[in-house]
Amino acid sequence: MRSPPSGPLPLVFLHGWLSDGADWREVAGAIDDVPTSCPDLQPAADWPTAIAALVASLPPCVLVGYSMGGRVALAAAVAPGSPVRGLVVVSANPGLTSARDREIRAASDQRLCDDLLNGPRDAFLDAWFRQPLFRTVGEAMRSRWIDERRTLDLARQRALSTCYGIAGQPDLWPALPSLAIPTLLLTGAADAKYAAIQAVMASQLPDTESVILDGASHAPHREQPGVVRSHIDSWYRRRMRPPAPSADDEPRTVPDHSCPTPTSQKARHAP
Secondary structure, three states, rough: OOOOOOOOOOOEEEEOOOOOOOHHHHHOOOOOOOOOEOOOOOOOOHHHHHHHHHHOOOOOOOEEEEHHHHHHHHHHHOOOOOEEEEEEEEOOOOOOOOHHHHHHHHHHHHHHHHHHHHHHHHHHHHHHHHOHOOOOOOOOHHHHHHHHHHOOOHHHHHHHHHHHHHHHOOOOOOHHOOOOOEEEEEOOOHHHHHHHHHHHHHHHHOOEEEEOOOOOOOHHHHOOHHHHHHHHHHHHHHHHHOOOOOOOOOOOOOOOOOOOOOOOOEEEOOO
16 A cells, blocks of 8 residues: 655656657756656556556656656556546547547557658658647757657557557546546647547546647647646646645655656636
8 A cells, every 4th residue: 555645746747659758858857846757658568557557656646648648647547546646638538439439540550650660760750740730830849859759769669559559548538527636637729639628528527727728739748848837837836735744654755767857627728
C-alpha cells in the first residue's frame, strides 16, 4: 500500500508518439518547487500489461499526458488502486467507441508504421507535421521538430504504436463520470477535432477545468510552452496543494527521470 506523500505531489509528464520524455522539457523544467519527471514510455506486450506496469511504478502523483501520453495517463488514473491524485490531459481522446472504428484505425496505424520504417524519415515527419492537427505550426518550428526526431529509434516508435495505439486500448469514455480527481484539460483552438473531444470530456468529468488555447493546435505544450506551463502551475497550486503531513507519513521517492531545465468549470479560451 502506498504511503501518502509528505511534500508536494510530483508531476509526471508522459509524451506522445514520435517523441520521448524530452518533449516536455520546456514545460516541466520551468516549474519551480515541485518535483517533476519525464520518463520515456516503455512498450509492453499489450495495453493492459503496459498500464499495469506504469501504475505499479508510480508514487502518489499528478500525471500529465499529451496525445498518446494523455490516453495513457487517463487509463492509469482510472485503474484500480491508482496512485494518481490529479490529472492533466493535453489533446487526447479517451477512446474509440466501436469495433469498426478500432479496426479501421488499426489498419491506418499499421500503414503509418510501415511508411515510417521503410520510407525517408524526414519526408514522413514533414508530412506528419503538415496534418491539419498541426495547422498553426510554422516552417521554422516544423523544421526544428523534424531535426529533434532524427535520432529516434524507429523500431521503438513502432512498438509504442503497437502497444499504446488507440485501436488497442479500451474505450475509457464510460469511466469519465466516476473519475473524481481534479483534472485539467488543455488543447489548441485550431485543433477543431480535439477541441470538440475536450468539450465532451469536460461535460462528463465531475471535477474538471477545460482550457482552449488560442493560436495553438494539437501540440500546445510545444507551440506555447510558457502558456501551458503557466496553466499547469496555476491549476496545480490551486487544486493539488498537499495536506499538512502527519507523523506517520513515509514519502516514496519518484523514479529519477528528471526533466532537463530549459533556458468542473466551463471551458475558457486563453489568449
